[in-house]
Amino acid sequence: MTGVARNVLILAAAVLSGAPFAPPAAAQNEQFVPILSYRTGPYAVNGAPYANGVADYYSLINERDGGINSVKLLVEECETGYATDKGVECYERLKGKGPTGAAFINPLSTGITFALTEKTETDKIPIITMGYGRADSKNGAVFAYNFPLLGTYWSAADIAIQHVAKELGGFDKLKGRKISLLYHDSPYGKEPIPMLHVLAKKYGFEFTPIPVTHPGVEQKSQWLAIRQNRPDYVLVWGWGVMNGTAVKEAAAVAYPRDKMIGVWWSGAEPDVTPAGDQAAGYKSLMLQHGAGKFPVHADIEKYVYAKGKGSTEPGKVGEVLYNRGIVNAMLGVEAIRKAQEKFGQKPLTGEQVRWGLENLNLSDARIKELGFEGMLKPIRISCSDHEGTRDGRVQQWDGKAWKVISDWYTADEPLIDPLVADVSAKYAADKKIKPRDCAKES
């Protein structure tokens, strides 16, 4: 069946059923997990594959394992369109669903994360922001319910500069260089700026932030300015159409694509394919994993797609953002599993799942057991470290596929931590939060 015919049939079936988008009624032994997604609008090209990965992993847990220790996952998706107001609306609508409310929330938007940070603390629902969100929320003593797992934008900025230094031949070669940041003019795009100022001061490079207005379809001015300023490197903090347009405009002004390094949200297939051959050479950070298939994908194909329950076309399974979706879903599932060890094999509250997240410890052996070997390094969360790990690599688009071109980098924690401590302390003072004593947490 063609994609078009299938879409029409799905719509017809939904309309005829009389309840097109209603979730199944909640049973008592189900754990409610909401998905905040964006399958429409200017960011759908990136939001949809990610949401497909999340949805497919939850389906895998239900189809293969019968849930988490027999507690089935009850999933409902809500469309945010990457808009903060809609994201908050989705959160308010979904937070109380299921027998115990939402296990966690995963907004896939730094703007929505900022808007929800206080609400989730009040509602005692953890907010997972894997590879995005507030960088200062690494400090779990202040941000008890925020979990920027695997990497914050401050870690990303540091890894990017480490790679630039390596290409130049050492950190001392950064002195006097020009590095520009082309960023989405939103909380997401602005997040790395404080860290890049710190790095510029430490290493002596000239840092220039260049904003691009949402959604990023028009960047001629920015690229003419880049052509005139001639930076040695351009870091790209884009999302959706902004990424592909940046690559095309770079080609138009003859800026070398191999001097561009995107953050890990600017390094998926939809970001480079519109530019065709012009994208060859473009680099991006990797949030540990890249594209490709691993043992978990075989299970997804066997237990989800073979039963016709997949969320996307089988050919898209294994793309970068699809993989990020399954990694994110897996970390949430494992947090619930960890919390069940303490609170029992039953549907859990957000507060209980928060404990699971804070005590999550995935070893190499467990990652292999889960089918993610080769995609992830071990991760251990703690009260004082809600990021868990801060490793990344760099990939390069060769015109047809992403190729890993670097070894692992680990973000410079001693450099980042003072900024985390400073900004999170200001937040705590502003919101009158008494930081937890992590030495007493278990």
Place this chain on the structure above:
Amino acid sequence: MVALGQFLEVLIGGLMSGVLYSLVALGFVLIFKASGVFNYAQGAMVLLAGLAMVRTLDLLVANGFPPWAAIVLGIGFAAVIMAATAWLIERFVIGPLVNQDGLTLFMSTIGVTFVIEGAAEMIFGSDVYPLRLFPTDAWFVLDGLFPGGILINKLDVWGALIAGILVAGLAIFFQRTKTGRALRAVADDHLAAHSVGIPINWIWFVVWLVAGLVALVAATVWGTKLGVQFSITFLALKALPVLIIGGLTSIPGAIAGGLIVGAGEKIAEVYLGPSVGGGIEYWFAYVLALAVLLVRPQGLFGERIIERI
């Protein structure tokens, strides 16, 4: 000399970008000129035309058609889709609302926007679909005079050529053809036009069809620039200040407005932006538009409306 070269580069780039905005603005002007309807759906029509064209083109290429044949058939199929869309809009939206006030008609086009966007993505998909109809690299001219030369993007030049041909074609259509004259008659007073036997419904179908074909032309250029994807609908927002400046009823005004907006916003972003944190070009275009509104509410080229009280 370096500074002059850089300024010329920004100015030329801005003017060229403005012409691309004009391609979208022309669709608005056509419908407003002929029916008094401000068609909010023009951006969505660009998306629909682009998706219909690129998906057909890709399908045909995948089935072994030579690229030139796939392009011709893709454009042909998209034209058919735009004709069908024009007929549906006239038959089910604009036709039944004859004699309603302008605000009602405008609101109806907002509804049409969401229907077109949803239907287009549901039928043709919501990914990014690359389109390569025109070259996208650049010439670097006068490099003997200015270090590094002055950059001129080939796609922008193609866009300017196409806009020029489009304006000339539309001028001939409006001035020299029977249908064009009927369109102008309907635009002046559709009741009077109806009373002398001009079939209003047919005329409105024609004008929506022409606007749909202009959207298709815009989709070929913008699709090559961005890839065909949802964000193309945002071009409608870029066309609004162009319309305010050029006037809602003037085809040459759409071009002139585009040139003013394109050059103005690029110069502002490059030379004024760094001192205020950047990212000003979107709203700066509206500042220009507001300035024109204060001086000439009908736009620089729009018809001055004088009504008997």
